[in-house]
Amino acid sequence: ASPDDWRTRSIYQLVTDRFATPDGSSPTCNTDDRRYCGGNYKGVINKLDYIQSMGFDAIWISPVVANVEGNTAYGEAFHGYWTQDINKLNDHFGSADDLKSLSDAVHKRNMYLMVDVVVNHMVATSNPPNFGSFEPFNQQSDYHSFCFIQASDYDNNQTAVEQCWLGDENLPLADINTEDPNIVSTWNSWISGLVKNYTFDGVRIDTVKHVRKDFWPEFAKSAGVYTVGEVLHNDTNYVAPYTQSLSAALDYPAYFALTTGFQTTNGNLSTLAAVVQSGQSVYDNGEHYMGSFLENHDNPRFQSLTQDQALVKNAMTWPFVQDGIPVLYYGQEQGYTGGNDPANREALWLSGYGEDKPLVQHVKTLNAARKAAASTNKDFYTSSLKFLVDSTNNLAISKPPMLTLLTNEGSTSTPQWNVPNAGYSANQELIDVLTCTKVNADANGGVSIKGSGGNPQVLLPTSALAKGGSVCPDA
Ligand code: ABC
Ligand code: CA
Numbered sequence: 331a332s333p334d335d336w337r338t339r340s341i342y343q344l345v346t347d348r349f350a351t352p353d354g355s356s357p358t359c360n361t362d363d364r365r366y367c368g369g370n371y372k373g374v375i376n377k378l379d380y381i382q383s384m385g386f387d388a389i390w391i392s393p394v395v396a397n398v399e400g401n402t403a404y405g406e407a408f409h410g411y412w413t414q415d416i417n418k419l420n421d422h423f424g425s426a427d428d429l430k431s432l433s434d435a436v437h438k439r440n441m442y443l444m445v446d447v448v449v450n451h452m453v454a455t456s457n458p459p460n461f462g463s464f465e466p467f468n469q470q471s472d473y474h475s476f477c478f479i480q481a482s483d484y485d486n487n488q489t490a491v492e493q494c495w496l497g498d499e500n501l502p503l504a505d506i507n508t509e510d511p512n513i514v515s516t517w518n519s520w521i522s523g524l525v526k527n528y529t530f531d532g533v534r535i536d537t538v539k540h541v542r543k544d545f546w547p548e549f550a551k552s553a554g555v556y557t558v559g560e561v562l563h564n565d566t567n568y569v570a571p572y573t574q575s576l577s578a579a580l581d582y583p584a585y586f587a588l589t590t591g592f593q594t595t596n597g598n599l600s601t602l603a604a605v606v607q608s609g610q611s612v613y614d615n616g617e618h619y620m621g622s623f624l625e626n627h628d629n630p631r632f633q634s635l636t637q638d639q640a641l642v643k644n645a646m647t648w649p650f651v652q653d654g655i656p657v658l659y660y661g662q663e664q665g666y667t668g669g670n671d672p673a674n675r676e677a678l679w680l681s682g683y684g685e686d687k688p689l690v691q692h693v694k695t696l697n698a699a700r701k702a703a704a705s706t707n708k709d710f711y712t713s714s715l716k717f718l719v720d721s722t723n724n725l726a727i728s729k730p731p732m733l734t735l736l737t738n739e740g741s742t743s744t745p746q747w748n749v750p751n752a753g754y755s756a757n758q759e760l761i762d763v764l765t766c767t768k769v770n771a772d773a774n775g776g777v778s779i780k781g782s783g784g785n786p787q788v789l790l791p792t793s794a795l796a797k798g799g800s801v802c803p804d805a
Contacts, residue, residue, distance in 0.1 A: 331442055331531040333577040333619045336556040336655055337711045338704065339442060340697050342386040344660040345627055346370065346423050347408040348677045350377040359677035361668060364405020367677050371424040371432040378435060380683050384663065384690060385697025385800075388442040390534055394429060394524075396420050398453050403500035409627065409675065410446070411536065412453035415465035416520055426527075433529045442531035444558075445524065449517050449549070450537040451496060451503035459504045467506055472513060474505040479540075492542050508541045518552040525553050532556040534621075538572055538579070539563065546575035558621045558655075562628075566605060570612040578619035581654055583609060585623060592645035593635040595723075595740040603720035606652065610714055618712060620654035625662050627675055632662070634669040640741035640784030643692055643764075647786045650696035651727055651734040653715050663690045692764070698800045699763045699788050703732040706794040718749045728753060731794055733760075735779060735787040743784040750776040754791070761795065762787040766802035 347366055350373030351357065359367035374391070381389060396418035397407035410420055419426055436443045452464045461470050474493045483490035497503035507513055525533065538546070538559035550557040557576040561569045564586040572579050587602040609617045624645050625631050632645055649656040661668075664681035665688075668674035684690070704710040707730055718733075719726035726749045727734040733752055737745035754760065754771035761768050764787060771777055781787060795805050 331555055333556045333615070336388070336442070336532060336577075337618050339388040339655055340386050340650070340700065341388040341390050341444065341621065341655060341657040342381045342384070342660060343390040343623070343626065343657055344374065344392075344678075345409060345675050346374065346392040347410075348675050349374055349660055351679060352376070352424075354679075356677075356679040359680065361672045361675055364408070364672050366406050366408045366422050369677070369679075370422065371428040375432050375435045377683065378439060378441075380685070382439055382441065383685065384694050385701070386658070387440065388444060388532070389436060390444040390446065390532075390657070391432075392423070393446045393448055393536070394419055394423065394528075395447075398455060402453075402455055405672070407453070411448055413448055414452060414463060417465060429528055437529065443529075444532040444534055444556075445528070445530045446534045446536060447521065447524070448536040449506065449508065450540045451505050453497070454502045454504045457499055457502045459502065461504075464504070466516060467513065472507055472510070474507055476502075478502075492540055496537065496540065505540070508545050514545065514548070518548055521549060522552040522554065525555055530555065532558065534580075535559045535576065538576070539568075543571055543575050546572070550576050556619070558619070566608040566612050569609075570614070573614040573620070578613070578615075578621065578654070580626075580657070581609070581617075581620040581622045584620075584648075584652070585629075588624060588645060588648055589629075589632065589635070592641050592738050593632070595638075595641070595738055595743075597738045598722050599725050599736065599738055600720050600722060602648075603717045603725060606715070607717070610653070616712075616714060617653045618655075621657045622649040622652050622654040623657040623659065624649060625659040625674070626657075627659065628671055629674070630669040631659075631666055631674050633665060633667040634674075637667070638740050638784070639688070640743075640786075641738060642689070644736045644738060644784070644786045646689065646692060647696060647734065647736060647788065650693075650700055651715075651729065651732060651788065653713075653729070656697075656700070658693060663687065663693045665689055695763055695801060696788070699732065699790060702763075702790060702794050702796070702799070702801055703729070705796075706791070707731055718752060719747055726752070731791050733777065733789040735781065735789070737781065737784055737786065739784050741784045745781040745784060746779070747781070747787075748776075748778045750774065750778075752777045759792045760789045761792045761802055761805050762789055763795075763801045764788055766805060768792065768805070 352372035393410035
């Protein structure tokens with residue numbers, strides 16, 4: 331599937347080992363143990379209803395290749411990022427046939443499947459590594475000479491970021507020599523084969539900033555589908571060049587501003603607006619292919635930073651009302667609260683997959699609202715949002731026909747948004763899809779709204795909603 335195909339999608343990111351067991355059992359899974367807990371592809375197949383009924387139409391799974399076996403200084407490779415053999419699958423997650431069955435099952439539902447891949451490194455359990463244990467890069471010369479990336483390198487030594495090693499003495503990540511033409515061609519044919527073999531629709535690429543930029547265009551072309559890169563950095567100008575080499579990047583700059591903007595009532599939302607506007611001007615193809623997220627497997631969950639449910643709802647709303655592709659990290663909808671890795675990788679079965687939870691409903695409504703907006707404006711996905719209000723505590727985000735009102739004033743507040751030129755017609759009837767409350771635009775098409783409980787509002791014209799549809803069916 332192409333970037334244009336993906337632009338209309340909504341992605342559910344899951345950790346394959348932690349999402350669902352094949353028989354529906356609920357084994358204990360202590361995140362501190364960093365062990366495999368028993369989730370796999372069959373488990374995902376059995377729980378596709380759960381994902382799809384929230385309105386997601388794409389799934390991002392963990393890396394699929396064979397990883398180091400057994401215990402290491404940081405536990406087992408249940409997350410899938412510790413490659414040993416790129417030509418074998420990680421059989422903890424199932425067989426090749428199981429993975430193909432997952433791909434088939436996803437496609438039968440008109441959903442997309444995204445695979446996660448690592449080309450920057452292999453994992454070593456000693457330093458120097460036992461290079462012979464890697465496949466196919468089994469010579470020392472297949473790797474950059476040893477040095478660890480230092481914290482200070484990140485801001486002023488891009489060569490070290492690309493050619494020194496991630497990890498530490500306990501578990502070095504041997505840095506592959508991605509300058510070597512043989513290695514480059516091995517990677518290009520590998521990704522092409524992997525995507526074809528399992529009919530993946532998209533690829534999430536790990537550690538993108540740790541490989542020279544001009545490695546990526548050929549790799550992306552060989553993949554032949556949408557590619558979204560992990561460039562872990564808070565600066566849009568640093569991330570921007572990678573949006574030329576790949577289809578897009580995960581929107582880390584907005585992530586940082588989003589998190590700090592909403593994690594307390596002292597956050598500053600105009601910083602988020604500024605970062606987003608900067609992205610609109612510097613990202614290639616605009617910002618419409620970026621992956622927008624509030625949580626992922628590398629960062630503390632939002633509810634480990636605040637438990638104010640109004641702040642949580644506001645922050646969770648953002649990825650669904652902005653220009654890029656929403657990505658929701660599994661468990662967020664169940665209100666999970668895990669902190670730093672490994673605590674943020676809780677087993678989802680421990681939640682019981684309850685669909686009556688408030689945040690499950692919230693996500694469902696947001697996915698449906700996005701679809702409803704697109705069904706009445708064919709340019710919805712390609713239009714660029716505008717901030718009509720952008721202050722420390724309030725945002726009004728216009729992406730016609732949707733107007734989203736966010737606040738970080740918290741659950742005890744009564745927020746107020748004054749949006750004189752919201753772009754609606756005179757007195758047009760609108761509805762906040764989060765509460766199904768109606769309100770009329772004023773004579774100039776503006777809105778002036780007093781909220782409650784610090785909650786966000788997502789306004790659409792009532793006429794955009796299908797009668798009996800999934801959003802406010804009685805409207
Ligand atoms: C393991 C343990 C951890 C332990 C760690 C030392 O070792 O689990 O508890 O703390 C995989 C596993 C991890 C595992 C690692 C290392 O391997 O999932 O559990 O950690 O063995 C990707 C993946 C990630 C994966 C890998 C490795 C890479 O998403 O899941 O981890 O395949 C860097 C990389 C980034 C990588 C991330 C984990 O590390 O760039 O690709 N993620 C700064 C640097 C970033 C750096 C980040 C974290 O610190 O600039 O490059 O990310 O170390 C902003 C700045 C940023 C700054 C942040 C913190 O602040 O703009 O630059 O990031 O304001
Ligand atoms: Ca590298």
